[in-house]
Amino acid sequence: MTSKEVVCLEDVSAHYDGVPVLEGINLSIYQDDFLGIIGPNGGGKTTLLKIILGLVKPGRGRVSVFGDTPEKGRKYIGYVSQYSLFDRDFPASVWDVVMMGRLGKTGLFRKYSKQDREATLRALEAMEILDYKGQQIGKLSGGQRQRAFIARALVTDPELLLLDEPTASVDTPMKTDFYELLERLRQRMAIVLVSHDISTISIYVDKIACLNRELYYHSSKELAAEELEAAYRCPVEMIAHGVPHRILKEH
Amino acid sequence: MIEALQYEFMRNALTAGLLAAVACGIIGCYVVVKRMVFISGGVSHASFGGIGLGYFLGISPIVGAFFFTITAALVMGVVTRRAKIPEDTSIGILWAIGMAMGIIFIGLTPGFPPDLMSYLFGNILIVTTADIIMMLILAAIIVFVVVLLYKEFLSLSFDEEFATVVGVPVEWLYFLLLCLIAFTVVVLIRVVGTILVIALLTIPAATARRFTHDLKKMMLLAILFGSLFTSGGLWLSYELDLASGAAIILVSGVTFLASLFVSRLPLMTRVGRG
Numbered sequence: 139m140t141s142k143e144v145v146c147l148e149d150v151s152a153h154y155d156g157v158p159v160l161e162g163i164n165l166s167i168y169q170d171d172f173l174g175i176i177g178p179n180g181g182g183k184t185t186l187l188k189i190i191l192g193l194v195k196p197g198r199g200r201v202s203v204f205g206d207t208p209e210k211g212r213k214y215i216g217y218v219s220q221y222s223l224f225d226r227d228f229p230a231s232v233w234d235v236v237m238m239g240r241l242g243k244t245g246l247f248r249k250y251s252k253q254d255r256e257a258t259l260r261a262l263e264a265m266e267i268l269d270y271k272g273q274q275i276g277k278l279s280g281g282q283r284q285r286a287f288i289a290r291a292l293v294t295d296p297e298l299l300l301l302d303e304p305t306a307s308v309d310t311p312m313k314t315d316f317y318e319l320l321e322r323l324r325q326r327m328a329i330v331l332v333s334h335d336i337s338t339i340s341i342y343v344d345k346i347a348c349l350n351r352e353l354y355y356h357s358s359k360e361l362a363a364e365e366l367e368a369a370y371r372c373p374v375e376m377i378a379h380g381v382p383h384r385i386l387k388e389h
Numbered sequence: 390m391i392e393a394l395q396y397e398f399m400r401n402a403l404t405a406g407l408l409a410a411v412a413c414g415i416i417g418c419y420v421v422v423k424r425m426v427f428i429s430g431g432v433s434h435a436s437f438g439g440i441g442l443g444y445f446l447g448i449s450p451i452v453g454a455f456f457f458t459i460t461a462a463l464v465m466g467v468v469t470r471r472a473k474i475p476e477d478t479s480i481g482i483l484w485a486i487g488m489a490m491g492i493i494f495i496g497l498t499p500g501f502p503p504d505l506m507s508y509l510f511g512n513i514l515i516v517t518t519a520d521i522i523m524m525l526i527l528a529a530i531i532v533f534v535v536v537l538l539y540k541e542f543l544s545l546s547f548d549e550e551f552a553t554v555v556g557v558p559v560e561w562l563y564f565l566l567l568c569l570i571a572f573t574v575v576v577l578i579r580v581v582g583t584i585l586v587i588a589l590l591t592i593p594a595a596t597a598r599r600f601t602h603d604l605k606k607m608m609l610l611a612i613l614f615g616s617l618f619t620s621g622g623l624w625l626s627y628e629l630d631l632a633s634g635a636a637i638i639l640v641s642g643v644t645f646l647a648s649l650f651v652s653r654l655p656l657m658t659r660v661g662r663g
Contacts, residue, residue: 212556241552290551
């Protein structure tokens with residue numbers, strides 16, 4: 139690999155109240171990766187992202203993010219979380235919310251600068267939601283809201299974008315749009331996308347890992363049924379759209 | 390009402406009501422949008438312990454309440470964030486402990502028992518000039534801190550996790566917000582009393598919320614509603630000889646209920662899109 143390593147996990151384990159959720163995870167993410175992590179619900183996908191972000195402390199193992207601790211390295215990460223569990227009536231516009239991505243750059247006690255406003259404008263444009271900037275965030279449709287949250291993650295010009303179940307609240311026609319958008323973004327940054335939706339993810343990403351407490355990772359997207367079954371702990375029927383032969387490969 | 394203002398106690402009462410409206414208008418918006426009503430209820434009831442402590446130590450009950458309420462707010466903050474007890478359980482426990490301490494302190498104080506009713510339910514007509522000065526200082530601190538940290542508090546209220554990731558000191562700000570809630574409670578004790586404080590922390594903000602989706606406008610509207618509620622309640626209490634704290638709350642409650650029926654009027658779009 140000539141490309142720069144941005145995230146490195148070595149033998150990472152984590153548990154909640156004594157129940158192990160991740161065990162012996164080794165993972166390297168490189169600067170031009172487009173990695174899809176799939177696995178059943180409760181398989182530890184979100185926890186893995188939170189460990190990279192320093193929001194969850196691993197019980198064991200070493201985590202390095204841009205050559206530093208997660209707390210220091212996460213300023214290069216754009217994060218789009220799974221649930222946006224906010225009050226639909228929350229008094230903030232799309233503009234206000236996207237601008238929040240700039241908080242780390244602006245610093246405490248200061249007003250947002252001209253650069254902050256320009257970056258917000260660019261992110262809204264890139265996500266094609268500039269027309270909605272004055273709209274209350276809770277009043278957007280699922281797809282538009284998802285774009286707003288990605289815009290919020292993008293205003294810091296991250297080098298790594300972490301997306302947790304980004305298509306969960308997006309309807310099917312919007313999904314294609316959404317992946318084309320990611321296709322553009324990946325020119326500029328590494329992307330890690332977490333999903334339980336095997337069929338859509340596999341067309342676009344170029345590496346796939348399966349996660350169910352343990353990580354099954356092959357640095358390619360040629361997935362074997364045995365690996366999926368090991369991850370899901372049950373027989374898996376492979377269904378794929380697009381180019382199935384790239385996903386189904388005999389071992 | 391106008392002729393009533395020739396009396397100093399009425400002028401003080403009106404000033405106290407307006408200062409209370411500023412404090413609860415601003416902080417009440419955070420309490421409502423960040424869903425901190427229950428912890429605020431706990432803090433305001435626990436403040437009664439400080440009033441008792443003030444009596445017991447022979448200092449001003451409000452000064453006692455000031456220090457005790459901040460301590461109670463921070464203890465609740467730490468317990469709800471760190472201990473592995475459900476948040477509402479721990480708040481409920483501390484809520485009652487604070488009030489019980491107040492009763493015990495007052496019982497231990499020699500001499501005649503003080504007028505508890507005015508601290509429990511407020512009496513805006515006995516506000517002194519010294520009270521006004523303290524309320525003014527606390528309200529000024531609240532305005533100053535919120536102006537300085539407006540964007541951080543907005544992100545804290547909206548999405549703590551994301552704020553943490555982009556480097557906002559979320560814990561620190563949360564505890565600061567709890568301190569500001571404690572300040573507001575102290576400002577409001579004289580006006581509506583420890584038991585009714587929670588109404589002024591929620592009703593002006595909740596009413597304002599029906600007319601705008603911009604937090605700044607919501608705060609300004611909440612201050613406006615709070616001013617109307619306190620002066621309207623004061624007027625009712627003067628004219629009809631009612632308990633002032635209770636009159637203020639009833640005026641607030643009735644207005645809020647009325648707002649549920651009018652919020653789809655053009656005012657909403659006008660203020661909302663402004």
